[in-house]
Amino acid sequence: MRHSSFVLPSQSLLSQQQITYSPAYTLVPTYECFNRCTYCNFRVDPGQDAWLTLADAEQRLHSLAGRGIIEILLLSGEVHPSSPRRSGWFEHLYQLCELALNHGFLPHTNAGPLSHPEMERLRSVNVSMGLMLEQLSPKLLETVHRHAPSKEPNLRLQQLEWAGELQIPFTTGLLLGLGETEADRRTTLEAIATVHRRWGHIQEVILQPHSPGERQTWEGEAFSAEDLAKVVAIATQILPPDITIQVPPNLIETPNILINCLKAGARDLGGIVPRDEVNPDYHHLSLEQLSATLQTAGYELTPRLPVYPHHESWLAPRLQAAVQQHRGQITKPVTSDRVSDAAPL
Numbered sequence: 067m068r069h070s071s072f073v074l075p076s077q078s079l080l081s082q083q084q085i086t087y088s089p090a091y092t093l094v095p096t097y098e099c100f101n102r103c104t105y106c107n108f109r110v111d112p113g114q115d116a117w118l119t120l121a122d123a124e125q126r127l128h129s130l131a132g133r134g135i136i137e138i139l140l141l142s143g144e145v146h147p148s149s150p151r152r153s154g155w156f157e158h159l160y161q162l163c164e165l166a167l168n169h170g171f172l173p174h175t176n177a178g179p180l181s182h183p184e185m186e187r188l189r190s191v192n193v194s195m196g197l198m199l200e201q202l203s204p205k206l207l208e209t210v211h212r213h214a215p216s217k218e219p220n221l222r223l224q225q226l227e228w229a230g231e232l233q234i235p236f237t238t239g240l241l242l243g244l245g246e247t248e249a250d251r252r253t254t255l256e257a258i259a260t261v262h263r264r265w266g267h268i269q270e271v272i273l274q275p276h277s278p279g280e281r282q283t284w285e286g287e288a289f290s291a292e293d294l295a296k297v298v299a300i301a302t303q304i305l306p307p308d309i310t311i312q313v314p315p316n317l318i319e320t321p322n323i324l325i326n327c328l329k330a331g332a333r334d335l336g337g338i339v340p341r342d343e344v345n346p347d348y349h350h351l352s353l354e355q356l357s358a359t360l361q362t363a364g365y366e367l368t369p370r371l372p373v374y375p376h377h378e379s380w381l382a383p384r385l386q387a388a389v390q391q392h393r394g395q396i397t398k399p400v401t402s403d404r405v406s407d408a409a410p411l
């Protein structure tokens with residue numbers, strides 16, 4: 067019989083399921099924010115923060131050279147859209163992105179909702195952008211978002227629509243455990259699926275468990291990590307398969323729960339950064355430890371760029387050229403050699 071000579075490859079030769087992460091560094095243009103989300107551990111009052119200067123940013127970018135970092139995540143507090151300081155804030159964001167590009171990094175900005183012209187302009191210096199939907203439920207405007215006008219659900223949903231229309235590769239997500247119901251979560255996921263079916267621009271959806279920090283005023287509990295895997299499973303049912311589900315490993319208490327999230331369908335761990343600016347009380351494991359944890363369950367940790375290959379043609383030629391510089395070098399999974407090559411940050 068023909069098949070009798072066919073030998074199945076041994077387990078070790080079968081390719082392992084790859085789990086991606088982005089080797090990233092976060093720059094914070096400013097911590098000042100006119101919103102007061104009561105779960106926030108990041109913001110300071112408007113006017114109370116010295117903005118990150120271009121000189122400081124340059125020094126930091128310079129010190130990153132040779133450390134394997136590719137993405138610069140620009141994560142910012144927000145200046146009110148009708149403030150006279152808004153245009154200075156926006157220009158500063160733009161210049162920080164330019165600087166990151168000039169140092170060979172790939173910028174990804176999440177600076178809250180932008181006007182259409184702002185988004186269009188920032189597109190020319192970002193390989194992808196992001197904005198969390200948090201939750202679409204309007205009830206939250208009476209609780210954690212009572213003093214956060216930029217968390218108005220329709221405003222955020224419109225950002226996803228504009229990003230699609232402008233062909234901006236995009237990251238969005240849900241903040242879990244704000245007092246929403248399972249039905250609310252489904253509604254938010256369905257809205258993401260709908261806008262993605264129109265434009266095809268959503269790269270990743272972050273399922274972010276609320277994780278209490280020292281500075282927040284809200285006394286809400288941490289979103290139970292056990293429940294995260296259940297939300298991942300729901301998201302796989304609702305989101306189109308070309309959207310990657312991301313979970314943040316530093317906000318998941320045990321390796322076991324992280325593995326359960328992967329088994330449920332999460333495929334990306336987001337930016338692995340030296341300091342999580344949003345949740346500074348939660349540290350990342352080293353890449354080596356993370357990689358070992360994943361390996362025990364048959365997963366392989368592998369780096370990715372902040373723009374996925376199928377979206378690269380959307381970018382301006384200058385950005386495409388910057389991406390090409392990295393594409394050839396990013397295919398290798400994390401091994402202990404590679405990790406120990408990188409200097410600690």
Ligand SMILES: O=c1nc2n(C[C@H](O)[C@H](O)[C@H](O)CO)c3cc(O)ccc3cc-2c(=O)[nH]1
Pocket residue numbers: 090139174175176195196197198237272274314315316335336337338339342343344345
């Ligand atoms: O690539 C992105 N990663 C985002 N991340 C993930 C980030 O890449 C890292 O995973 C974390 O900062 C490190 O834990 C967020 C993480 C948060 O805690 C909150 C918001 C974001 C928002 C983004 C985003 O817009 N784009």
Ligand SMILES: C[C@H]1O[C@@H](n2cnc3c(N)ncnc32)[C@H](O)[C@@H]1O
Pocket residue numbers: 105106107197198200240241274275276277278279282344345
């Ligand atoms: C930048 C993103 O950080 C998330 N974010 C803000 N505060 C917290 C917290 N305490 N725990 C988890 N995520 C948080 C929100 O989803 C926001 O959009």
Ligand code: SF4
Pocket residue numbers: 099100101102103106107108109142143144178214216
């Ligand atoms: S979560 Fe973002 S919008 Fe809300 S207060 Fe913090 S920095 Fe501002």
